[in-house]
Amino acid sequence: MAGFEFFGEGLPDIDLAELKGKLIVLEGTDGVGRSTHITLLKQWLENHGHAVLDTGMTRSALAGKRLKQAKEGHTLGGITMSLFYATDFADRLENEIIPALRAGFVVLTDRYIYSLMARAIVRGADPEWLHEVYGFALRPDAIFYLRVQIDDLVTRVLQSTGFDYWESGMDMHMGEDMYESFVRYQKFLLSEFDKMVETHGFEIVDASGSVEEVFENLRERVDRVVARNGYRL
Amino acid sequence: MAGGMKMYGKHRFPGRLFIVEGIDGSGKSTQLSLLKKWLEAEGYVVYLSEWNSSPLVHEVTKRGKKKKMLTPITFSLIHATDFGDRTEHDIIPPMKAGAVVLADRYIYTAFARDVVRGVSPKWVRDLYAFAVKPTVAFYFRTPLDVAMKRILGGRDAIKYYEAGMDLGLSDDIEESFRLFQSRIIDEYEKMVDEFSLVAVDATRSIEEQQAEVRRIVSDTLTGTKKTMVRRWLDLNSLARGSRI
Numbered sequence: 001m002a003g004f005e006f007f008g009e010g011l012p013d014i015d016l017a018e019l020k021g022k023l024i025v026l027e028g029t030d031g032v033g034r035s036t037h038i039t040l041l042k043q044w045l046e047n048h049g050h051a052v053l054d055t056g057m058t059r060s061a062l063a064g065k066r067l068k069q070a071k072e073g074h075t076l077g078g079i080t081m082s083l084f085y086a087t088d089f090a091d092r093l094e095n096e097i098i099p100a101l102r103a104g105f106v107v108l109t110d111r112y113i114y115s116l117m118a119r120a121i122v123r124g125a126d127p128e129w130l131h132e133v134y135g136f137a138l139r140p141d142a143i144f145y146l147r148v149q150i151d152d153l154v155t156r157v158l159q160s161t162g163f164d165y166w167e168s169g170m171d172m173h174m175g176e177d178m179y180e181s182f183v184r185y186q187k188f189l190l191s192e193f194d195k196m197v198e199t200h201g202f203e204i205v206d207a208s209g210s211v212e213e214v215f216e217n218l219r220e221r222v223d224r225v226v227a228r229n230g231y232r233l
Numbered sequence: 234m235a236g237g238m239k240m241y242g243k244h245r246f247p248g249r250l251f252i253v254e255g256i257d258g259s260g261k262s263t264q265l266s267l268l269k270k271w272l273e274a275e276g277y278v279v280y281l282s283e284w285n286s287s288p289l290v291h292e293v294t295k296r297g298k299k300k301k302m303l304t305p306i307t308f309s310l311i312h313a314t315d316f317g318d319r320t321e322h323d324i325i326p327p328m329k330a331g332a333v334v335l336a337d338r339y340i341y342t343a344f345a346r347d348v349v350r351g352v353s354p355k356w357v358r359d360l361y362a363f364a365v366k367p368t369v370a371f372y373f374r375t376p377l378d379v380a381m382k383r384i385l386g387g388r389d390a391i392k393y394y395e396a397g398m399d400l401g402l403s404d405d406i407e408e409s410f411r412l413f414q415s416r417i418i419d420e421y422e423k424m425v426d427e428f429s430l431v432a433v434d435a436t437r438s439i440e441e442q443q444a445e446v447r448r449i450v451s452d453t454l455t456g457t458k459k460t461m462v463r464r465w466l467d468l469n470s471l472a473r474g475s476r477i
Contacts, residue, residue: 009356066292
């Protein structure tokens with residue numbers, strides 16, 4: 001079994017050989033159903049005897065709450081925002097993800113550094129700089145990229161939560177209104193994700209079908225990753 | 234997309250940036266406040282930016298420290314976040330406007346502290362690559378014993394992270410502080426050449442140090458904006474027939 005690797009420089013004092021679990025990432029833009037599938041996958045994995053940790057952005061004990069508040073104020077600059085997210089991520093990586101992997105859990109994460117990098121790049125951050133900053137991150141066992149076309153995305157978002165200020169990139173004044181801005185912003189994110197397919201080894205999962213269809217597809221892929229451990233039940 | 238990110242040494246602003254570095258008790262804050270008084274009296278628009286000053290991030294830092302939640306990486310990142318906010322709000326706008334910006338501690342503090350905590354020197358330097366390069370970076374070079382005397386004489390108890398207690402160097406806070414600060418000094422010394430820090434001998438009198446600082450600063454101020462208030466005062470005094 002190939003072990004974990006760091007993205008770049010790595011964390012001090014971590015023995016990667018101790019990490020026995022699996023790290024599985026769901027990536028994709030707003031409204032593609034990531035959180036629904038995380039919930040379903042967690043239940044399914046637990047039913048099959050795997051211990052599961054699910055985690056996602058802005059959930060760290062250290063910075064999560066403040067980060068949400070900071071977003072409400074809309075006062076953060078692009079660099080500050082990127083670094084605040086990196087802090088939140090590092091806290092979760094060190095205090096939740098790594099301990100869980102050490103204990104042999106399957107870690108399901110709703111977004112990972114790829115979303116953080118894509119958002120930061122849209123806001124003007126230098127891609128190489130982001131690469132260096134996130135050098136302490138672990139390379140996941142698999143990255144499932146839930147992908148839909150932009151038209152689909154608009155319909156989905158309208159049917160669920162409506163346009164969110166940040167998810168519409170309103171802080172960058174990208175369009176005359178929320179709709180225009182949302183479309184331009186999400187298109188930009190999609191193109192950033194598409195670029196990452198090759199460089200970071202994303203597996204594209206067509207998310208345009210029904211929840212059942214998409215889940216079926218994901219479940220097979222997750223099963224393969226977990227089975228690589230040899231502890232399939 | 235949004236204008237592109239400028240890296241260290243690549244910013245081009247009409248303003249000036251002077252920063253002070255050194256261990257606790259080196260006297261750098263005293264020197265900076267004297268410099269500020271002088272620059273203001275000379276009529277420059279002066280803006281002071283302090284380490285850990287971003288209100289937004291401050292609470293996270295404070296809580297993280299109080300509850301001892303910080304690891305070397307999160308310690309480093311939360312300070313970089315704070316510094317990012319300072320850069321975007323406190324440093325770049327006044328520099329664009331042609332002001333003189335003064336900073337008590339800068340990225341070199343982070344480089345020294347974080348590396349002592351075991352973070353990779355390359356990583357932390359990359360992390361802060363967005364920082365504006367100072368016009369002059371002063372390093373107040375102080376032997377540890379001198380600094381220790383100044384600190385232990387005149388202030389409240391040393392705090393947990395300040396003493397590097399998280400490194401487990403010693404259970405005794407004063408001893409830990411001493412060991413931690415001596416490693417910080419080693420890091421500063423390595424940076425003198427790397428970042429062309431201007432080393433000031435901080436064992437000399439306050440006046441001698443300040444004279445040196447002012448001389449170096451004034452050499453870099455050609456073409457820097459002075460305040461309208463000052464001009465108004467000048468005209469006013471002229472009108473009243475008094476000398477300035």
